[in-house]
Amino acid sequence: GAVVSQHPSWVICKSGTSVKIECRSLDFQATTMFWYRQFPKQSLMLMATSNEGSKATYEQGVEKDKFLINHASLTLSTLTVTSAHPEDSSFYICSAESGGAQGEQFFGPGTRLTVL
């Protein structure tokens, strides 16, 4: 199957700093990428959908100025958590869609963010 990578796999930062997480589709072009957030022992919650070359579509309740998403190419999307606070600590997972009418989503391994 197609491979999606995320970098970094884990990051610890101080409160008030910004953190960038990269999501790459390694062997296919992804017109659409998705960002999810997962709290411990809870399900993945869709944060936003990003399409290459256009603005991301955020789910209700997700602050777009807090979670900046850039999808600059068909193989790379970035999520920047701005002015991070301890409540932003979570597991962030991206996925990339392979396209087509029933395009399958391929998931990255996730990035664990801890804000001190």
Added chain:
Amino acid sequence: GNSVTQMEGPVTLSEEAFLTINCTYTATGYPSLFWYVQYPGEGLQLLLKATKADDKGSNKGFEATYRKETTSFHLEKGSVQVSDSAVYFCALGVQGAQKLVFGQGTRLTINP
């Protein structure tokens, strides 16, 4: 709204035991249903899917049938192996797989 409820874990079984992980859903319209598996240190992988009522998805010995009348998509396997130890997520898809709504995940551990 759309939601998925799945069996709480963790679930621990012995090798060769029969497995059922329950999943029920609430949805408007006619969603597609999915089971994803997450092995330690890896991303979620699609295990199987069903796109309409009465469809049965199957893969690697796992099966699940889309039951519209009971709004369920229970995952079953007749004889589990240690290598099946993972976290399993039930999900429904609106607009195909475009927008996925996940259950909370069930951690499965198989002991030899």
